[in-house]
Amino acid sequence: MRTQLPLIIVFITGILIIVTFFIPHEPFGSLEQRFLIWYSIVAGFTMLLGLDSLVRYHLLKIRDKVSGWGFSIVLLFGLFLTLGLGFYTWAKYKSPFALGSPFMFLYTYIIIPLQATMFALLAFFIASAAYRAFRARTTEATLLLIAAALVMLGRVPLGGWLWKQIVSLIDLIPGVHLASLKNLEIFARISDWIMDIPQTAAKRGIYIGIVLGGIAMSIRIILGIERSYTSGS
Amino acid sequence: MIWNIIGTWIAAGLTLAIFSFLYKDNPFYKFAEHLYVGVSAGFGVIYVWAFDLKPMLIDRFLSETGVERWILIVPAILGILMLTRWFGKIGYLSRLPIAFTVGIGAGLGITASVQGFLLPQIQATLLPLTTINNIILVVGVITTILYFYFSREFKGKSQLILKLGIIFIMISFGASFGYTVMARISLLIGRIFFLLSDWLHII
Amino acid sequence: MNFWKKLGELDRRVIYAIIGLAIVIPLVLKLIMPIRVSDTVHNAFMSIENLPAGSIVMISIDYDASSEPELQPMLIAILRHCFRKNIKVILTGQWALGLPLGEIALSRTATEYNKKYGVDYVNLGYRPGYTALMVGIGREIRDFFSTDYKNIPIDSFEFMRKVHNYNQIDLLVGLEAGATGDAWVQFAGGRFGQKMFFGATGVVAPDLYPYLQAKQITGLIAGLQGAAEYETLIKHAGTGTLGMPTQSVVHGLIILFIILGNLSYFILRKRRQ
Numbered sequence: 011m012r013t014q015l016p017l018i019i020v021f022i023t024g025i026l027i028i029v030t031f032f033i034p035h036e037p038f039g040s041l042e043q044r045f046l047i048w049y050s051i052v053a054g055f056t057m058l059l060g061l062d063s064l065v066r067y068h069l070l071k072i073r074d075k076v077s078g079w080g081f082s083i084v085l086l087f088g089l090f091l092t093l094g095l096g097f098y099t100w101a102k103y104k105s106p107f108a109l110g111s112p113f114m115f116l117y118t119y120i121i122i123p124l125q126a127t128m129f130a131l132l133a134f135f136i137a138s139a140a141y142r143a144f145r146a147r148t149t150e151a152t153l154l155l156i157a158a159a160l161v162m163l164g165r166v167p168l169g170g171w172l173w174k175q176i177v178s179l180i181d182l183i184p185g186v187h188l189a190s191l192k193n194l195e196i197f198a199r200i201s202d203w204i205m206d207i208p209q210t211a212a213k214r215g216i217y218i219g220i221v222l223g224g225i226a227m228s229i230r231i232i233l234g235i236e237r238s239y240t241s242g243s
Numbered sequence: 244m245i246w247n248i249i250g251t252w253i254a255a256g257l258t259l260a261i262f263s264f265l266y267k268d269n270p271f272y273k274f275a276e277h278l279y280v281g282v283s284a285g286f287g288v289i290y291v292w293a294f295d296l297k298p299m300l301i302d303r304f305l306s307e308t309g310v311e312r313w314i315l316i317v318p319a320i321l322g323i324l325m326l327t328r329w330f331g332k333i334g335y336l337s338r339l340p341i342a343f344t345v346g347i348g349a350g351l352g353i354t355a356s357v358q359g360f361l362l363p364q365i366q367a368t369l370l371p372l373t374t375i376n377n378i379i380l381v382v383g384v385i386t387t388i389l390y391f392y393f394s395r396e397f398k399g400k401s402q403l404i405l406k407l408g409i410i411f412i413m414i415s416f417g418a419s420f421g422y423t424v425m426a427r428i429s430l431l432i433g434r435i436f437f438l439l440s441d442w443l444h445i446i
Numbered sequence: 447m448n449f450w451k452k453l454g455e456l457d458r459r460v461i462y463a464i465i466g467l468a469i470v471i472p473l474v475l476k477l478i479m480p481i482r483v484s485d486t487v488h489n490a491f492m493s494i495e496n497l498p499a500g501s502i503v504m505i506s507i508d509y510d511a512s513s514e515p516e517l518q519p520m521l522i523a524i525l526r527h528c529f530r531k532n533i534k535v536i537l538t539g540q541w542a543l544g545l546p547l548g549e550i551a552l553s554r555t556a557t558e559y560n561k562k563y564g565v566d567y568v569n570l571g572y573r574p575g576y577t578a579l580m581v582g583i584g585r586e587i588r589d590f591f592s593t594d595y596k597n598i599p600i601d602s603f604e605f606m607r608k609v610h611n612y613n614q615i616d617l618l619v620g621l622e623a624g625a626t627g628d629a630w631v632q633f634a635g636g637r638f639g640q641k642m643f644f645g646a647t648g649v650v651a652p653d654l655y656p657y658l659q660a661k662q663i664t665g666l667i668a669g670l671q672g673a674a675e676y677e678t679l680i681k682h683a684g685t686g687t688l689g690m691p692t693q694s695v696v697h698g699l700i701i702l703f704i705i706l707g708n709l710s711y712f713i714l715r716k717r718r719q
Contacts, residue, residue, distance in 0.1 A: 012335050016342035023343055027350025031637075043585050046578040047299070048318035049347045050590060052340050053575030054295030055322035057287045057542075062329040064284055081273050085281035092285025096292075105596040106289055107546055107571075109553055113289070116282060117546045119250035120257065124279040125511035125543070126434055127261035133431035134265055134462045136424055137696075141461055141703040145711050150413045155708075157417025158424070159701050165425055165671050167479035168694035198482055204418050205655055207376050211383025212415030214364055214656040215408075218384070219392050221356045228349035228356075239345050240338050265462050283543065290542045294572045298593050344575075351577050351633070359636020359662075360628075367660030380659075419652045422669065426516060426648030428469075428696045429670035432689045433515020435469045446473055 017234040024232035065089070092116055157204055164201020173197055255442040258434055383411040454710035461703070468699050469692050477691035486658060487675040490643040490665025493617055494524070499532035501616040502609065506630065507539030507548040509623035513647045514547060517621045519673035519686040520645035521551045524619055527680045529559035534605050535567040536615070538591070540576040540626045545595070564603040571595030576626060580633035584611050611638070618642035622650050631662050645672065 023045060030042035068082035092113075099106045099113035106113045146152040163169040177192045230236035260275040300322075304315050321340040328337045368384050370377040390408025439445045494503065505524065509517045528535050537552060539545040549569055561567060570591040573579050579590050587609060593599050600606040608614055618640050620630045627644050634640040643665035646654055651668035658666050667676055670693060673686030 012338070016338040019339060019342040020346035020349070023346030024350040027347055028354060031354040039585070043582055043589055044314075045347055046582040047589055048321065049344055049578035050573050050575040050582070051295060051299045051318040052321045052325060052344055053578070054291045054299070054573075055325040055340070056344075057291050057295075057574065058326065059328060061284060061288065064280070078273070081277040084274055085277040088278045088281025089285045092282045093288060096285065096289035100289075100293070106293055107549060107595055109549060114546060115246065115250055117286070118550075119254040120278065120282055121286065121543065122511040122514065122547075123254040123258045123434075123437070124261065124275055124282075126430060126514055127258045128279070129427070129512040130430040130434040130515075131261065131264060133427040133696075134465055136427050137465045137700055137703060138458045138461045140424070140700050141456070141707045142458075144704050144707065146708055150409055153410060153413040154417040154420065155704060157414045158421040159704065161418045161421030162424060162697045162701060165421070165669070166694040166697050167481060167690055168698050170482055171479065171694070195482055198484070202484060204414060205652065206659065207379050208383055208411050208414045209418040209652060210655040210659050211380045212387045212411040213653060214368065214659075215384045215387025215411070216391065216415075217653075217656065218361065218364060218388060221360050225353055225356050225361075228353045231345060231349045232353075239341055266459065286543060290572065291574070294542070294595075295574050298597065299573070299590075302593070302597075347578065351581060355577075355629075355632040355636055359632025363636070363660045363662055364656060367656075415652070419649075422648040422652050424648075424700055425669050425671070425693065425697070426513075428693055428700075429516045429648065429689065430513070431465075432469055432473070432670070432692050432696075433685070435466075436473060436515075436685065436689065439470065439473055446476060 013237070013240055016240050017237070021232055021234060024228075028232075088120075157209075160197065161201045161204055164197040164199070164204075169197030169201070170195050251441050255438060258438060262434075382407065387411050450710045450713045453706060454714060464699065465696065468696050472692040472695045473688075476688075477695075478687075479691045479694060481671075481674045481678045481687060481690060483675045483678055484672075486666040486668065487672050488665070488679065490645070490667050491527070491676060491679045493641070493643050493664045494527050494531065494533065494619075497531065497533055497616055500534065502534045502536060502605070502614060503528055503617045503619060504536045504538065504615045505548070505619045506621065506626070507537065507544045508541050508620055508626035509547075509647070510541050510544035511547065513623040515685070515689075516647045516670050516673065517623065517645060518547060518551060519670070519684045520667050520676060521548065521621055522555055522684055523673060523676040523680055523682065523686070524645070525551055525555040526558070526682055527676075529555055529561050529566065530680070532566075536570060536606075536609070537567065538570040539572050540579075541623070542572050542574075544623075545572050549595070564598075565605070568600065568603055568606060569595045570600070577629055577633060580629055581637065584634070584638040586610055612640045615640065620644045622646040622654070624650065627654055627657075631657050635662055643667075645676075 026038065026045065027042060030038040034042075065086070068085050070076075071082040072079045072086075095112045095116055096106045099108065099111040103111045108114065144151075144155055146155055163172065173194065173196050174192050177188050180186055181188050227236060231239070257275050257278070260271040263269055264272040300315060300319055304312055307315070321343055324336045325340040326337075327333045327335075368381060370381055372378050372381060386404050386408035389404050390412065436446075497503070505521070507521070525535065535552075537548045539548055552567060552569060555561075556563070556567060563569075571594060573590050582590050588600065591600060594603075600609075612618075612634060618630065618634060620627050620642060622644050623646070627646065627650065630640075630642060630644075635642060641664060643663050644654055645667035646669075648669035651666060651672075654663065654666055657663045667673065670686050670689050673684070674690045675686075677684045677687045
């Protein structure tokens, strides 16, 4: 029963959703809609799943005074402060998301800077990697580097500026008149072309493969061949 | 107003604490990192309450009547069963709500992938080979698929297909890399702009 | 002779410092550079420009603070465009931690154009499980959003009373930092024929080009440059336009890094041989 019931549920819900796609009439239509609403409700609960292990792990760290346990206090303090301010703001402002409320203060001045700066750090790492690791060792790597450089040039005003400088320089040669080409924005055009044609072609090829794999996996799940989701408690 | 100033200083302090990681790992960074995890987890709980449990379950239970009211017990039970993962022994019960979401996800995924991706994408590739761009696009899609999804070893002239596939894939990775650099730099500009403008009022 | 060797072994912190300065200096100097508008952004702009007053645009906040510098200027520019044209806006979001960013942008732009909550715009908030929601909205939006994000019934807003599903939504604008855009195309677009365009981070934008070529989306605003282009089109400069000169300098620097790194590598390799 422990393994059979989940398989039956997956089969019934999966088939119902597919049948409703083709026959959206009653009773399938409203049954599908009801299942979709339930899905949304149940999906919310999954957001709580990690909470238990997070709190337990850090409580144990504090209890056993494992190295760095002070930071666990910071983490739990952050968690309970947010919960406290969230419900307080709710009671006072009727919604936790009222602008100017204590809960939104947390969002604006703690969540935004922390989350945004975490990702901003990557700019430094990617610049360092560009300098140290991107070597044109093979033809393939060279192609990658050239495409990257052209896109980086073409996607910013620098490309336009650089092109104008190149045209001005060539124009200095006696007898050559290229001034009319100054506004051609050649780097931007190359960048647009790379994105529109070869890049799009490769991405489409890759995604067609991924989607076909996804469909095959979904069919296996509905038919009960793929059962990995039932493993673990 | 005073709260805005205090908030900006807190935000600037936390921004610098994260940036300090660039020099080396240190307690300021660790403090900010742990605070982030704690506050985000707290936000998650408030979200579940504000945007899921309250409007979708509790308010509906109070406003609906008859069957529509009592049937809400089903998703409520499924949701609670999901949380049995917290308790080792009865954790297997969480397989029921997981099966429910997996079944719906798989069902939705199959039809959407075919109707919303495969058919329109293949149709958009069935182009008349009358322009160079059309030829490149069609050849690019086909050789990329062949490169990735045929495990057979290519020999002799058929190696050309493999080479062509690699060329397209490398150009695509290069373009993605260029765009990724662009994105990361933009994020850094955003943070430094905040420090210079909101905090230091230099710009 | 040791120059190339030293260059090859440059400490990462020196590189970090150079990058930091390359951002601070242009920002302080307030450099300005002309913005070239690409076709993809122009097409996105025209999708809103061609809508008559009173049309309804749904904007989905599918990002959070980690992509705020790229996508927030887009959101603000699009909201300004909508409000200027008296287009009604329904805001929602599929990324829980990003939703307040939508509210912040709404309150700011609505004040600029004297727009009223519930009359000119609403913020529906967030519901978990976006794939189910995207299909469910195709039948009845109230099944998921019977109330807005402040828990006020949406039927108390006059313009929302006639909105039931995608048929009443003239355009969907997804601001994407992940895979949610694919879901919008496949569920709302594929099954219900919803017209849409995207604004996306630089990381995600290349993945969305196949949809653009297949005309499944009408336009694409990519990265901070895209935001700057949109700001240029609505003739209202914001942080996108402000950031582009700095972005240019850093791009130039990184290309220089790649060239120098490779030069050092090849010269040293030749020497070893």
